[in-house]
Amino acid sequence: MGEILEYLEGQFQHLFNTTPDVIVKAPGRVNIIGEHTDYNHGYVLPMALEQATYIVGKKRHDSLLNFYALNINRQSIADINYPSRNPIDPWMDYIMGVSHELKKLDFHLPGVDGVIFGDVPMGCGLSSSASLEMAVLKLFEAVGNFNLDDAEAAKLGQRVENEFLGLKSGIMDQFISRCGKKGHALFLDCRTLNYELIPIELPEHTFVIANTNCPRGLTGSKYNERVAECNEALNTLNKFYKKSATHLRDFTIEELIPTKNIMNPISYKRAFHVLSENNRVLSCIDALKSGNISRVGDLLNESDFSLQKDYEVTNRELEVMTEIARNIEGCKGARMTGAGFGGCTINLVETKHSENFVKILIEKYNATTGRNGSYIISPPSDGAKILK
Numbered sequence: 025m026g027e028i029l030e031y032l033e034g035q036f037q038h039l040f041n042t043t044p045d046v047i048v049k050a051p052g053r054v055n056i057i058g059e060h061t062d063y064n065h066g067y068v069l070p071m072a073l074e075q076a077t078y079i080v081g082k083k084r085h086d087s088l089l090n091f092y093a094l095n096i097n098r099q100s101i102a103d104i105n106y107p108s109r110n111p112i113d114p115w116m117d118y119i120m121g122v123s124h125e126l127k128k129l130d131f132h133l134p135g136v137d138g139v140i141f142g143d144v145p146m147g148c149g150l151s152s153s154a155s156l157e158m159a160v161l162k163l164f165e166a167v168g169n170f171n172l173d174d175a176e177a178a179k180l181g182q183r184v185e186n187e188f189l190g191l192k193s194g195i196m197d198q199f200i201s202r203c204g205k206k207g208h209a210l211f212l213d214c215r216t217l218n219y220e221l222i223p224i225e226l227p228e229h230t231f232v233i234a235n236t237n238c239p240r241g242l243t244g245s246k247y248n249e250r251v252a253e254c255n256e257a258l259n260t261l262n263k264f265y266k267k268s269a270t271h272l273r274d275f276t277i278e279e280l281i282p283t284k285n286i287m288n289p290i291s292y293k294r295a296f297h298v299l300s301e302n303n304r305v306l307s308c309i310d311a312l313k314s315g316n317i318s319r320v321g322d323l324l325n326e327s328d329f330s331l332q333k334d335y336e337v338t339n340r341e342l343e344v345m346t347e348i349a350r351n352i353e354g355c356k357g358a359r360m361t362g363a364g365f366g367g368c369t370i371n372l373v374e375t376k377h378s379e380n381f382v383k384i385l386i387e388k389y390n391a392t393t394g395r396n397g398s399y400i401i402s403p404p405s406d407g408a409k410i411l412k
Contacts, residue, residue, distance in 0.1 A: 032080045036139045044080040046166040050158035050408035051076040052144030053200040058305040062194030065215035065273035067305040071404040072204025077142040077155040083167040084135030094141040121188035122160045149362020154197035157181040158408040204407035230375045234399045236341040238366035257295035260287045297334035321356025328359030337364030
């Protein structure tokens with residue numbers, strides 16, 4: 025990390041002819057299990073990655089936000105007092121969105137000069153956007169001399185996406201980017217926002233995150249479609265049981281099954297995935313705590329099959345990648361992770377076989393799909409923090 029920070033401070037000095045006051049970082053994340061459950065008030069089990077968004081910054085004496093994004097060599101300037109979207113530099117919307125939500129909470133914010141750099145792969149389901157939001161929030165906390173409660177910080181990030189950006193996202197990504205801890209996954213109840221840090225003690229196993237490098241063009245429309253289908257299932261369950269539940273979380277698999285013949289078949293499959301996935305999250309936690317690695321692998325596979333058959337959010341590339349992975353020596357389990365329709369898979373692999381695993385996986389995936397797959401290996405890492 026030292027080399028990155030030295031590089032960023034040098035870039036800031038070059039761009040603004042002064043030294044920065046503060047350096048912050050916030051990680052990306054991978055979801056071990058618990059997919060498409062968060063917006064149904066269910067359970068998730070993500071972990072923070074070593075890959076992160078870094079911001080070096082300095083307080084200004086006006087209300088301007090003057091930021092430079094190193095990854096794309098773009099500079100953009102906005103005024104805190106005039107919140108608006110930026111069609112030319114949409115990455116600036118996340119900065120403006122965070123400042124706008126903080127001002128609504130009556131925090132006094134100064135202007136900031138900032139340089140942003142990230143090594144979280146973008147557009148592949150590892151939450152580079154939530155990483156940026158939580159890094160920006162840490163920056164404002166540092167220059168504004170205040171500190172939000174972690175749950176409130178995550179909820180603010182969700183409001184940025186839901187209200188300022190108009191995206192129907194859950195709260196998991198912001199929560200793990202803010203609250204992650206080295207050596208742990210985070211079990212989050214997306215209704216109560218109660219969470220538990222789950223030790224990841226896998227001395228002989230490694231999580232390998234493989235990227236299909238397949239664009240996720242349908243994610244937005246299909247995501248909203250799945251939300252609507254879950255709500256349709258919820259309405260049928262409420263009518264059948266004469267309840268007024270607000271989310272699928274309020275029902276069990278055992279309660280869902282009797283409604284199969286009266287529920288829209290598509291909505292039934294969506295609900296079956298959500299409720300069975302909640303159960304898999306709880307089972308995975310038990311398996312991790314007891315050291316039952318084979319069971320963890322089986323649950324990853326079960327989750328993937330459910331996402332393929334019941335929730336239908338995979339695509340050819342994801343299915344090819346997980347199928348190849350499951351047939352390589354040392355792989356205990358594999359599944360797609362993230363919203364789907366492209367993006368990444370997470371694979372539980374025996375560490376002694378991990379080098380051979382990634383070599384075979386990428387070679388066979390590339391040969392089968394004509395794409396250029398890639399991978400990262402990261403242990404569970406810390407959440408957002410002020411580094412200076």
